[in-house]
């Protein structure tokens with residue numbers, strides 16, 4: 560009889576223990592879920608790989624920033640909205656451009672934090688400031704190859720906001736051309752505006768329709 564009571568007691572004890580254990584586990588799970596949803600912890604979880612060929616590291620990389628010791632991370636600069644803009648730019652425009660040009664793409668510039676934007680002499684209204692623009696060249700960046708990439712993108716149905724051929728030192732042996740392309744996720748309709756930078760007789764760059 561004593562043996563039977565003892566077995567019953569052990570059974571009750573084990574049931575109580577298992578119930579306690581499952582509650583504890585459940586509570587622990589909930590606590591973990593709540594803590595990961597804190598905004599301060601999610602910031603560091605921002606997705607860094609946006610598409611197959613474009614990521615946060617690439618689109619914030621800047622040789623000028625590195626040379627000047629400027630931290631060009633939008634997260635470090637408290638401009639978290641930039642991460643979403645760069646992702647939308649990658650998904651809607653850059654990955655389709657990469658496919659259209661069959662990978663003939665060489666990155667030259669993306670997001671610019673305020674100190675970097677000031678250092679390169681750009682205006683605060685530049686779409687580069689908001690992570691909405693990217694500059695690139697074909698891998699062999701001759702004037703003809705840049706023009707050919709520009710015409711291919713212009714003729715496609717890629718929903719860019721602005722597509723611009725930009726150049727520097729135009730008319731000299733060091734002249735360089737590249738493509739600027741943008742996407743504004745806040746606009747219901749992208750402008751699909753095509754422009755060309757030319758150098759006026761005063762030596763200053765001007766932007767005209769193309």
Ligand SMILES: [Zn+2]
Nearest residue numbers: 692693694739
């Ligand atoms: Zn640009």
